[in-house]
Amino acid sequence: MAWTRDTIVRSMAKKSNMSQHYSKIALNAFLATVEEAAVDGQSIHLQRFGTFEVNLLPEREAQNPYSREYFITPPKRQIKFKPHQTLKDSINRNIPGRNKKG
Numbered sequence: 001m002a003w004t005r006d007t008i009v010r011s012m013a014k015k016s017n018m019s020q021h022y023s024k025i026a027l028n029a030f031l032a033t034v035e036e037a038a039v040d041g042q043s044i045h046l047q048r049f050g051t052f053e054v055n056l057l058p059e060r061e062a063q064n065p066y067s068r069e070y071f072i073t074p075p076k077r078q079i080k081f082k083p084h085q086t087l088k089d090s091i092n093r094n095i096p097g098r099n100k101k102g
Contacts, residue, residue, distance in 0.1 A: 038079055050083040
């Protein structure tokens with residue numbers, strides 16, 4: 001099941017001993033800041049979590065699969081997330097049958 005914004009707000013409120021109201025304000029401020037940096041084409045590096053990177057995809061030739069007609073797609077920005085090794089290790093911990101390091 002995917003976490004929603006409300007689920008994240010409730011979890012933040014519980015872990016930080018803040019009200020849900022202030023947790024929602026904090027989450028919205030964080031997301032707006034990340035969006036602002038991404039719109040400016042900046043990378044967002046969160047230590048021990050990961051990096052959001054914005055890449056510019058150039059225009060390219062594509063084909064309509066139904067009409068077989070070719071057209072040019074306009075250039076666009078794409079955001080990618082690269083998780084930090086600490087996050088990867090946390091996600092993969094306690095998987096049955098997974099070999100442990102060392």
